[in-house]
Amino acid sequence: MGLFSPSTWTLLGFVIAMAKVLLSVIALVVASTIGGIYFMQAKGIYPSAYPEGSRTTVALPSEHDMVYTEPELTTSDGVKLKAYLMLATKYYKTRPTIIYFHANAGNMGHRLPIAKVLNTQMNFNVLMLSYRGYGLSEGSPTEKGIKIDAQTALDFITNHAVLGQTPIIFYGQSLGGAVAINLAADNKNVPAALILENTFLSIPSLIPHLIPNLSFLSFLVHQIWPSQDKLALLPADLPILLLSGEKDEIVPKIQMETLQKLANNRGSGRGKKHTQFKSFAKGTHNDTVAQDQYFQTLHKFVTETVEKLPGGAKAGGRGARFAN
Numbered sequence: 348m349g350l351f352s353p354s355t356w357t358l359l360g361f362v363i364a365m366a367k368v369l370l371s372v373i374a375l376v377v378a379s380t381i382g383g384i385y386f387m388q389a390k391g392i393y394p395s396a397y398p399e400g401s402r403t404t405v406a407l408p409s410e411h412d413m414v415y416t417e418p419e420l421t422t423s424d425g426v427k428l429k430a431y432l433m434l435a436t437k438y439y440k441t442r443p444t445i446i447y448f449h450a451n452a453g454n455m456g457h458r459l460p461i462a463k464v465l466n467t468q469m470n471f472n473v474l475m476l477s478y479r480g481y482g483l484s485e486g487s488p489t490e491k492g493i494k495i496d497a498q499t500a501l502d503f504i505t506n507h508a509v510l511g512q513t514p515i516i517f518y519g520q521s522l523g524g525a526v527a528i529n530l531a532a533d534n535k536n537v538p539a540a541l542i543l544e545n546t547f548l549s550i551p552s553l554i555p556h557l558i559p560n561l562s563f564l565s566f567l568v569h570q571i572w573p574s575q576d577k578l579a580l581l582p583a584d585l586p587i588l589l590l591s592g593e594k595d596e597i598v599p600k601i602q603m604e605t606l607q608k609l610a611n612n613r614g615s616g617r618g619k620k621h622t623q624f625k626s627f628a629k630g631t632h633n634d635t636v637a638q639d640q641y642f643q644t645l646h647k648f649v650t651e652t653v654e655k656l657p658g659g660a661k662a663g664g665r666g667a668r669f670a671n
Contacts, residue, residue, distance in 0.1 A: 392522075392550060392570050393488035394452045395481040405482040406456030408433055411463045420476065422499045426486040430476035430500065431455060433466040443514045443539065443653050444472040446500055448523030448530075450633075454482030461636060465518075469646050472510055476500050478526075490570045497530045505537065514539035514653045521545050521598065521632065525572040531585065532577040539653045541581070542645060544590040545632055547598045548575040548605060556599050578606055583614025586621045586652035590641065592630025600626070623648055 396402050408415035413433050420428040435442035445465055449458050454477045466473045478493045479486030486492060505511045517538050519527030524546025531538050547553050550572050555562040581587070587610045591603035604624075611619040627638040635641065 388568060388570060389487070389489060392451060393478075393480065395454070395478075395488060397452050401453050401457075401482065403483075404456070405429065405454050405477065406459055408459055408462070411459045413459070413463055413466055418474075418503060420496075420499050420503055422479070422492075422495045424492075424495060426479045426484070426492070426496070428476050428479065428484045428496055428499065429455070429482055430474060430503075431459075431462070433462060433473045435470045435472050436467060437470055439472055440509050441513070442470055442472055443516055443649060444474065444504055444510045445516045445518050446497075446504060446527075447473060447475040448497065448517070448519035448526040449475070449477075450521035450523055456482065464642055469642075469649070471516075471649075472513065474500060474504060474510075490572060493526060494529055494533075497526050498533065501530060501534060501537065516540045516542060516649065516653065518542040519544070519546065520636070521547075522572070525574045528574045528577045528581075529572070532580050535580075535582055535585075538585060540586040540588070540649065542588045542590070542648070543603075543606065545592055545595050545598050545603065545630075545635055546574060546589075546606060547572070548602045549573045552602065553598065557597070575605065575609060578609045579613065581610075581613055581618075583617040584621055585613075585618075586648070587618075587623070588645065588648040589622070589624045590635060590644065591624065591626045592632060592635035592638070593626050593628050594630060595632045595635070597632040621652070 408431050415431050415433045418430050418432050420430050422428065447455075447458065447462060447465070449455055455475045456477075458475065462473050462475055465471045476496065477484045478488055478496050480488035480492075484496075501515075504515055515538055517527035517531055517540075519525070519542070521544070524543040527541060527543065528546070531541050550570050551565040551568045552575075554565040554568065589603055589607050589610070591600055593600050595603075603626075607622060607624045610622040613621075625640075625644045627635050627641065630638045
């Protein structure tokens with residue numbers, strides 16, 4: 348039987364057919380993976396339904412012995428957001444106002460213990476909101492949408508007859524830090540200070556750390572949150588506090604350290620004078636806020652950089668903040 352006998356061709360045809368099937372399966376798997384990453388990434392980046400009940404049950408500040416109101420926030424694209432406003436227990440007209448941006452899971456109700464420290468122990472005004480698609484807010488979360496939500500919250504404060512005259516501080520944890528950085532870049536003359544906890548350089552930069560086998564598909568991520576680019580644009584005299592958990596399993600500590608370098612380099616190095624960095628040796632991604640000296644560090648930062656403004660705490664706007 349020769350090399351190219353009918354039986355040989357039959358075997359060769361079978362191999363070719365199987366190869367085509369295998370390639371088709373591989374192509375289908377790759378296409379499904381790529382499609383899943385591209386079209387379903389918002390559900391992974393913004394797990395607003397986790398933990399269970401987060402989209403139906405939101406704790407109230409009164410459950411934590413705080414007096415509050417629920418301002419009606421409607422975004423420029425017509426989405427209604429839920430928010431809590433807690434005024435400082437004493438002298439609220441002259442106390443700093445913190446706009447608090449939460450991380451990517453849960454809702455604002457889960458962060459009320461943090462708000463209580465800021466409001467009742469540190470005597471700050473606090474505004475917190477559930478982003479669109481979070482808690483009882485309308486809509487679905489996207490980078491574009493959450494940026495609009497943050498601007499809506501800031502506009503509420505700046506248009507407030509009293510709070511608009513107070514020093515305004517942006518405070519964000521994880522994703523909330525990216526929200527705060529972007530908002531500060533879009534409103535450079537507004538914030539009196541910026542506080543960031545366990546914040547990433549960008550969403551694509553996390554892929555090699557969180558899903559190393561899919562690093563080559565990072566280009567498919569369209570929810571970017573480019574904090575490293577935005578932070579570099581901030582004014583050199585804007586005080587920035589970075590709070591980093593050294594055991595953060597989600598955001599590698601080197602990313603917070605890189606943000607520190609970018610903050611230091613603002614204004615050809617003038618930003619270093621206005622940048623503070625505090626690391627917590629035992630802090631993980633979610634419990635850095637519970638580490639010893641966390642709130643003491645935050646309070647000291649605000650006291651030294653915001654409450655000692657020329658003209659006192661009544662100073663409003665960046666132009667009145669600093670005597671360099």
